[in-house]
Amino acid sequence: MRSIRFSLAVFFISLLGISFGAASVLAYRIAWKNSDDRRIAREELEESRLKDRYREETNRLDDALLFQAQTLARLVQFQTDWGKLRYLELQALGLLSAPFSPHGAASIPLWAIQSSRTFSFEIYRRAVPLIRFNQEDLLERLDGQVAEFFQVETAWGASYLSQSLGKNKMLAELPKIPTDEVLHWDFEDYELENGKQVRRVILKASQFLIGAPQRNRNNPPFGGAQRPGDQNPPRNNPRPPTGGQPNTPPFFRPAITIQCAYDLSRREAQFEQFAKESEVEIGNFQSEIAGSLRDFRNRLFLMNLGVFAVGVVVSPWIVGAGLSPLRNLTAAVSKVNEKDFHLDINQSRLPKEIQPIAARLEQTLGQLKKAFAREKQATADISHELRTPLAAMLATFDLGLRKNRSVEEYRELLKECRQSCKQLHQEVERLLTLARLDAGADPLRLCSFDLSTLVHECAQLIQPLADQNGYRLVCDLKPDVALHSDPDKIREVILNFLHNAIHYNRPQGSITLSMRTAEGKAVVGVSDTGIGISEQEKGLIFERFYRVDPSRHAAEGGHSGLGLAIVKGYAELLQATLEVDSIPNEGSTFRLILNGPIELEQQAQVPASVA
Amino acid sequence: MKILLVEDHRLLARAVKQGLEEEGFAVDTAANGEEGDFKSRGATYDVIILDIMLPMEDGLSLLKKWRKAGMQSHILLLTAMGSMEDKVRGLDLGADDYLAKPFELEELLARVRALVRRGHHAKDPVIRVHDLEIDTGAHSVRRGGKEIYLTPREFALLRFLAYHRGKVVTRSMIWEHLYDEHDDNTSNVVDVYIRYLRNKIDKNFKPPLILTRWGEGYMIKGD
Incomplete structure (x- = not known):
């Protein structure tokens, strides 16, 4: 037997479950979407941070490289006997003075030959001592040693290649240095002849560049004042800090080109380290998000469980309370019996869903009451109609049998008995006719x-x-x-x-x-x-x-x-x-x-x- | 002893009336409720036999009305509705007895006799006056041990006098109680019957029991 209360409670709980479940799923989806957005944002952030770190690392390495190049340049300068190089100036003087000195004209071609750069450099190369570095010494003297490969070339032909380079000389297309610049450097990635990827800086000190060391003591030509900016490599050197022409005519010095390089794999390793860290960071974040999502999910689940439990406990009460009019109606109906057809209920206080039922019930009960009354009346009527002639007959017989009577008296009594009997017969016939009509047995x-x-x-x-x-x-x-x-x-x-x-x-x-x-x-x-x-x-x-x-x-x-x-x-x-x-x-x-x-x-x- | 029979079935009423008359009762009949009500006001009846299902006005409402009006007659309900509830209802409305149709005539007569006795506060069906014994049940009369045969009417007269023994009953009281509506004899018929009765009861016995109060009526000597 199905109970309305049970069904309604089940509906109620199901509805509660479905709505809370749907809300929970929705909330979870929103949370999930949100954390996914956060994850993506975090990943992007991490990526850009990683890039920043790459750039910073590159910059740091570049700075160190540049610094080392500058240090090296200084070392080269120290090692160079600049006095010998003054001959170069003299050459020009000789050339100029030639027309005025006796026999000078004859020497012009000689000077002119001497003035040609190749020729001069050859002289300088031979005249100026070769640049030599002690490899260990050099490495020792370089702060924050980054570079592994060093290459020095001079205008006068002297050059130095670090042992690490071996035969793999780095070639460089040297940019033309603007006349107002003292130093010029470029960073770039470069592949050695043996296939090794390196990062190098090409530092060039111009021919006119270096002022007298004694005069420029406060503003050393290779000093840290010329720190490179934050540009990514390859970078061009910024405007010289001197702010234009040196106020004293530069002391002539030939150009020096220094290249320092480090193995890129070193930086790559660092990068890999960074990437790893970043990945770990992202991983942590992801697991954190996953954890919080899991927490959220668990909480939702528990909440749903709680709501369900409360629903299970409370819904029978609620449904029971809702069904109380029905219960009242049932109680009222159960009080109805064949003696009392009154439906003991206040119809106006019933909810409108039940009112028609109660009204119909009352109507039916009214009809039933009437039917019962009719039935009762009919029974009474039938008993009366049948028993009265019967009683008359019996009474007449009794009367006749009380004592001896005359023949006429008996005849009279018998006639009366016959009359009663006939009446009884008619009555029975009528009742039978009606019964047949009621039963539909009278076609x-x-x-x-x-x-x-x-x-x-x-x-x-x-x-x-x-x-x-x-x-x-x-x-x-x-x-x-x-x-x-x-x-x-x-x-x-x-x-x-x-x-x-x-x-x-x-x-x-x-x-x-x-x-x-x-x-x-x-x-x-x-x-x-x-x-x-x-x-x-x-x-x-x-x-x-x-x-x-x-x-x-x-x-x-x-x-x-x-x-x-x-x-x-x-x-x-x-x-x-x-x-x-x-x-x-x-x-x-x-x-x-x-x-x-x-x-x-x-x-x-x-x-x-x-x- | 006068009885009103309110019954709409002609044949039944006739049989019952004759039975009662043979018992020495004077019987008036009414064929419907209204007639019954009317007749009940016209005379004092010892017993009223009342059918419940009556035309015009049903027996129970008549019963209610009569009892409310303080009617003292004993009422026997006679009805086709013989269920316990019907009996209880009828008796609770003030009926003294209840008989369901169909019934034995003898039973009805016995019940009527009982009601008459009750009306005279007599428990013993045998009325004893001096050496006179009147058996109201067996309709036999003895005086000094000797059986005396009386006609129903003589018996009724003796019974009436005996029930009122020690009291004077007027001629009109006797008339009223012993003769029904259809008797049109003049009232000296009472004197005639008294004489018959004296002949049978007092003639050969001493002392005389039926006394004459001149100008008032008759009485049976009380003890």
Whole structure:
């Protein structure tokens, strides 16, 4: 047996579960999306940070490289005997003075040859001592040693290659240094001949560049003041800090080119380290996010579980409270019994869903009450109708048997017994007829017949009784009306009308039996000049055991108040209509209106006239 | 002893009436409630036999009305509705007895006799006056041990006098209680019956029990 309370509770819990579940899923999705965004942002941030770190590392290495290059340049300068290099100036002087000195003109070509750079450099190369570094010494003297590869080249041809370079000389396309710049450097990635990837700086000190060391002491040409900017490699050196032309004419010095390089794999290793760190960072963040998401999910799950538990505990109460009107109704209904049909409930206080049920129930109970009352009344009536003649019979027998009586007395008593018995028989017959009608066990036996003849027969049948009571019977019958129906039941109805007309007539009254057709219907009417029926009684006369004037019952022997009930049952069976017109104390007219008569005028004319 | 029978079934009423009359009761009949009500006001009845299902006005409402009006007659309900509830309801409304149809006539008569006895506060069905014994149940009368045969009417007269023994009963009281509505004899018929009764009861016995109070009526000597 399904319980509404249980079903509703299940619905309620399901609804609660579904809505909370959906909300939770939604919330979780939003949280997930949010953390994914955060993860992506974090990854991007991490990436840019990694790039920054790369750049910083590169810059740091570049700075160190540059610094080392500058240091190296200084070392080269220290090692260079600048005095010898002054010959270069002298060369120019000799060339200029040649036209003015005796034989000077003859020496011009010589000077001119000497003035050509190649030639001069060759001289310088030989004149100026070669640059030599002790590898260990050099490495020792370089702060923050970064560079592994060193290469020094000078304008005068002296050069130095660190041992690490071996034969792999670094080639460089030297940019043209703007005249106003003292130093110029470039960073770039470079591939050695042996295929090694290196990062190098190419530092070039220009020919005119270096002022007298003694004069420029406060502003050393290779000093840290010229720190490179934050540009990414390859970088160009910034504007010289001197702010234009040196205020003293530069002391001539030939250009020196220094290249320092380190193995890129070293930086790559560092980068890899950074990348690893970054990955770890991202990994940490991801696991952190995953953890918080997991926490959130668990919390949602617990919350749902809690809501579900609360729902399970609370919903029967809530549903029970909601169902309380139904319970009230049930209680009220259970109080109803065959003695008390009152539905003990205040309908106006019921919810509107239940009100129609209660209203209908009340209505049905009302009908049931009436039916019960009718049933009870019918039982009482039947017992009365059957027991009274029985009691009369018994009493009469008892009376006869009390003592010896004369033959006449016995005859009288026997007659009375017979009368009671007959009455009892009629009563039983009527009750059986009604019972058959109720059970539907009295089917129509249809056949075609002449209604006019049937009504006429009824009149003939009732004539003696009318005469006996001194009533005038008037017949007004339309001839030759054929009908396909149940003649026995129609006869029964008409005879019943006629008996009633006799029963309730006033002395010297008249009875009119009429039959006519109208609008495709046959109407059989019986009018009397009797006591009539009041307006209220019209609805009641077809009820069982109802009698308009019951005082005449039994005295006349035979009218129990079932006749019209049988008539009503027959009329329903015949699908005919019953009509009653009456004026109290003047008379009544009962009509039976039958459907589907056929007038036989033409066909029936001949046999009728023959008959 | 006068009885009103309110019963709408003619044949039943007739049989019961005859039975009661043969018991020496004077019986008036009414065929419906209204008639019953009307007749009950016209005379004092010792017992009213009342059918419940009556035309015009049903027996129970009549019963209620009569009891409310203070009617003292004993009422026996006679009805086709014989269930326990119906009996209880009828008795609670003030009926003295209840009999369901169909019934044995003898039972009805016995119950009526019992009600009459009750009306005279007599428990013993045998009324004893001096050496006179009147058996109201067996309808036999003895005086000094000797059986005396009386007609129903003589018996009724003796019974009436015996129930009122020691008190004077007027002619009209006797008339009223011993003759029904259809008897149209003049009141000296009472004197005639008194004489018959004296002949049978007092003639051969001493002392005389039926006394005449001149100008008032008759009485049976009380003890």
